[in-house]
Amino acid sequence: MQITAALASTPGGDFSIETVELDDPRADEIRVRIAAVGVCHTDLVARDGAMPFSLPAVLGHEGAGVVDAVGASVTKVKVGDRVAMSFRSCGACARCLGGDPAYCFTMPMLNYIGMRPDGSKAIRQGETPVSSNFFGQSSFATYALAYERNVLKLPGDIPFELAAPLGCGIQTGAGGVILALACPKGSSLLVTGGGAVGLSAVMGAAIQGCGTIVVVEPHASRRTLALQLGATHVIDPAERPDLAAAVRAILPQGMDYAFDTTGRPEILTAVMAALAPKGVLGIVGIPPPGTPMPGELGTVLPFGQTVRGIIEGDSDPDAFLPVLIDHWRTGRLPLETLVQAFPFDQINQAIAAQHRGDCVKVVLTLPSN
Ligand code: CXF
Ligand code: ZN
Secondary structure, eight states, rough: OEEEEEESSTTTTOOEEEEEOOOOOOEEEEEEEEEEEEEOHHHEEEEEESSSSSSSSSOEEEEEEEEEEOOTTSSSSOOOEEEEOOOOOOOSHHHHHOOOGGGTTTHHHHHHHSSSTTOOOOEEEEEEEOOOGGGGGGGGEEEEEEEEGGGEEEEESSSSHGGGGTTTTTHHHHHIIIISSSOOTTHHHEEEEESSSHHHHHHHHHHHHSSSSEEEEEHHHHHHHHHHHHEEEEOTTTTTTOOHHHHHHHHHHHHHEEEEOOOHHHHHHHHHHHHHHHHHHHHOOOTTTOOOOOOOHHHHHHHTTTTESSGGOOOOHHHHHHHHHHHHTTTSSSSGTTTEEEEEEGGHHHHHHHHHSOOSEHHHHHOOO
């Protein structure tokens, strides 16, 4: 069918709103009419070539909407169901069966290669194949094809524009602290970067009952929001260039946990110097290619510290998204404070506003008819 999509054609270039052709759903595919889709930094990393992804492409991996058609073997959802989408996993490998689908052995093939595993692309523009299946969805479009493993039926009370970013950014931040780091009550947490993921980590830390929550963020409005969401201290890196010293001025023994959303090597180095004995650093920010592990074994070893990568907050979306929706319902996850909605065709303006720091989480909305 003909759909409208925000096409990425040039690294670093604007998205363009175009008409393209989407395959009908195969037996295992679910066609979703998109009502809202969040913009995640990874969409821009894929567009800009820092993550190899063949262009032209339809990106977008925080889609939510209404099931419009299902393939013959689909039983999890039916036409008319409200759904959110997340990353795709196989459901059959040891990681998936162990409750860790974010570390599915086929994660790259199912999420990042721009085509179905059989090599086909579900989207074309004229004769030109368009990379698709980004995170098993490619939802910067009026319609997307998803799978049982990456759709979740939504309760009726959560608006699409709040549900959409749960599928990546929010679960990455909140899950990073609640599930991956599992920060215990009273522990200390350093969050570097106060964007949507970092502020979701702050909300997660408040839910966990962390005693000290320090946020490093250059934008004043985001530091203010961090304090509203539960941060106990904020640091402006422009004012305190020696980050480790600024953190140790707050907590001389260092931080029990750190959560980095920046991927910036110099910040990661500083964070290592701010960790307490047995401190754990979880990294979700994408570093430049070739970045070595931060810190040095001469410190990590005697102090028993841990550095680990975290994908999607260690979340199993089927289990964790309902938990997050429950936290939203009871006011512990005030998604409204992060989300700013823009019409779908304003995607470039929305991304520019996010870069300027005018808003935290951009969610694009599409007409419901
Ligand atoms: C990203 C995390 C870093 C590796 C690529 C995928 N996930 C979500 O945006
Ligand atoms: Zn993402």
